[in-house]
Amino acid sequence: MEFIDLNTHGEIGANSTLISIGSFNILVDSGLHPKKEGRDAMPNFSTINGREIDLILLTHCHLDHIGSLPIISKSHPNAPIVTSIPNLTLAPRMLRNSINVMKRQREELGLTELPLYQHRDIDHVKNQLLALAFEKAEVFYKGSDSVQIIVHPAGHVAGASAFEIIHKHQRIVFSGDVLFEAQRTLPGAHLPKGKIDVLFLETTRGATERDKSSNRETEVDRLIESINAILERNGSCLIPVFALGRMQEIFKIIQESINFGILKKAPIYSTGLGIDICNYFDKIHKKTGLIDFEHRILDQLKIKAPDPKLRPGKNIKNKGIYIVSSGMMVEHTPSYKLAASLLAHKENGICFVGYNDPDTPGGKLLASNESDSETFYFRAYDYLSPLRASIEQFDLSGHADRESLLNYAVQSDARAIVLNHGETAARKWFEEQLNEQVPQTKIINPNPCQPIGV
Ligand SMILES: [Zn+2]
Ligand SMILES: [Zn+2]
Incomplete structure (x- = not known):
């Protein structure tokens, strides 16, 4: 061949x-x-x-x-x-x-x-x-x-x-x-x-290299702990996700954790293609059983659309958990816009749950955080933000x-x-x-x- x-x-x-x-x-x-x-x-x-x-x-x-x-x-x-x-x-x-x-x-x-x-x-x-x-x-x-x-x-x-x-x-x-x-x-x-x-x-x-002291379940626990800590200090939590797959996975994790009483109840915001994909997953689930996802999770979580009027540096009014794409915070996507509002305020937190290419804004933000940088540049808005929100990464890669x-x-x-x-x-x-x-x-x-x- x-x-x-x-x-x-x-x-x-x-x-x-x-x-x-x-x-x-x-x-x-x-x-x-x-x-x-x-x-x-x-x-x-x-x-x-x-x-x-x-x-x-x-x-x-x-x-x-x-x-x-x-x-x-x-x-x-x-x-x-x-x-x-x-x-x-x-x-x-x-x-x-x-x-x-x-x-x-x-x-x-x-x-x-x-x-x-x-x-x-x-x-x-x-x-x-x-x-x-x-x-x-x-x-x-x-x-x-x-x-x-x-x-x-x-x-x-x-x-x-x-x-x-x-x-x-x-x-x-x-x-x-x-x-x-x-x-x-x-x-x-x-x-x-x-x-x-x-x-x-x-x-x-x-x-x-795989961290031998952790696995998928311990990473889920760590994620839930971090979201709780952010909510406790009255902040908002941004979870950048891929619209196809990762968003639905995070919805299920959040729903399960709320049902088990281990995650504080909070308003949940989401938008875009990923919400649409939820409907498709529901159809595939009903028709073939090849996916375990039902649309009623969205109703149970009472998911709302985020406020579209965001300004870089100006903290968001509606506090809660934001589960939006893109997973690597690509410019002009909802996760990029929300990060530009959240990052300057220390009560907020950003939780990355997937692979972030080093050249993407998500990868660059992780690197800036790692090197204890005090600022982060949002190129699409020509906005230099103080880096005060907590930034964490969880190994829930696909x-x-x-x-x-x-x-x-x-x-x-x-x-x-x-x-x-x-x-x-x-x-x-x-x-x-x-x-x-x-x-x-x-x-x-x-x-x-x-x-x-x-
Ligand atoms: Zn690929
Ligand atoms: Zn892929």
């Missing part, structure tokens, strides 16, 4: 990989780079110009995996888009939101190429989606050749899938984003075991820790392991560990846009 990593800029980036096996060209994911804008955020599709794509596999609906799907699907209109059942509902919703975001960016950044696609392109994607039940093989034919595809649950977020591709005697596994531990809203990953020929492995947390991914990779006894979805330092850790633990395996940290034979 041969593959090309189309993620031009490396890192976590615009995920997209073309796998050529037998007579099949199979594209896995088609994302947008979360830190780039406009066409620069796209995978390098010009590398594969002139090739016919037979199948597109979609691991999950985060934008770094799905964001450019309408573009590639439009230029390969007959390729089925194979994915899990929840993604049938989630993919069009996430893409429609992406159009809205791009339209806003067109105004803010003056990028006339935006939006990169239209609603009719999403209608086309919808028509091409082909959902497979977890762990049931489906055979695809091309002339006298055939390939088997199996979708495996990958934890991480609702609908997240790992793919197993079987062609003749070759078994390829593409992990996608993985979490082995169960979350409140969905079970953990169940990846294929046993001998694999080629394993494509996510490496998000390769640069982070990604597997590096040790459990390494164990999985080692047991796979793969002929080759391809590293993806990670910053340079994260990939380097996996490269070193794997070279040491499975010296017979070829470890590939691919140069983008170059065909690599395995």
Whole structure:
């Protein structure tokens, strides 16, 4: 087989990989780079110009995996888009939101190429989606050749899938984003075991050592304690979350803690796409049972929309718990706006519950706090805020820790392991560990846009 990593800029980036096996060209994911804008955020599709794509596999609906799907699907209109059942509902919703975001960016950044696609392109994607039940093989034919595809649950977020591709005697596994531990809203990953020929492995947390004294449950306890402390000192608590997955997970944790009487009752505010996703989760829960989330949680928590009139530096009037996106406090999002109001007042607190890329405002705020900086600069408002609110981070990431991914990779006894979805330092850790633990395996940290034979 041969593959090309189309993620031009490396890192976590615009995920997209073309796998050529037998007579099949199979594209896995088609994302947008979360830190780039406009066409620069796209995978390098010009590398594969002139090739016919037979199948597109979609691991999950985060934008770094799905964001450019309408573009590639439009230029390969007959390729089925194979994915899990929840993604049938989630993919069009996430893409429609992406159009809205791009339209806003067109105004803010003056990028006339935006939006990169239209609603009719999403209608086309919808028509091409082909959902497979977890762990049931489906055979695809091309002339006298055939390939088997199996979708495996990958934890991480609702609908997240790992793919197993079987062609003749070759078994390829593409992990996608993985979490082995169960979350409140969905079970953990169940990846294929046993001998694999080629394993494509996510490496998000390769640069982070697991703190052995804590686990998911102790982190939940610590989060609840911190929220209580903020409420007790009459402050507001901001929890920046990803709209898809993390927001619903936090709602469940908050609801459970209030029900058990361990979290002080307080007004809860939320808004945006994540609230909409709650309705979709409810539908998927009722239809398939693949997600554990019901809409009535929102009613029980009496969730309200935050006051839209916020000013940097001016403390918010309505005190309470704010659970809003984006998880990395990207500029112009509700979490960024709220942080600009909250940060200067010492009674408030910000609780990060997911991965924060160091180049995002969330990552920069964490670093400023770590270095005891007394100020933080909100670039979008040209506002230098005193850094007085408490800043904490909780390890409730949707990604597997590096040790459990390494164990999985080692047991796979793969002929080759391809590293993806990670910053340079994260990939380097996996490269070193794997070279040491499975010296017979070829470890590939691919140069983008170059065909690599395995
Ligand atoms: Zn993801
Ligand atoms: Zn991802």
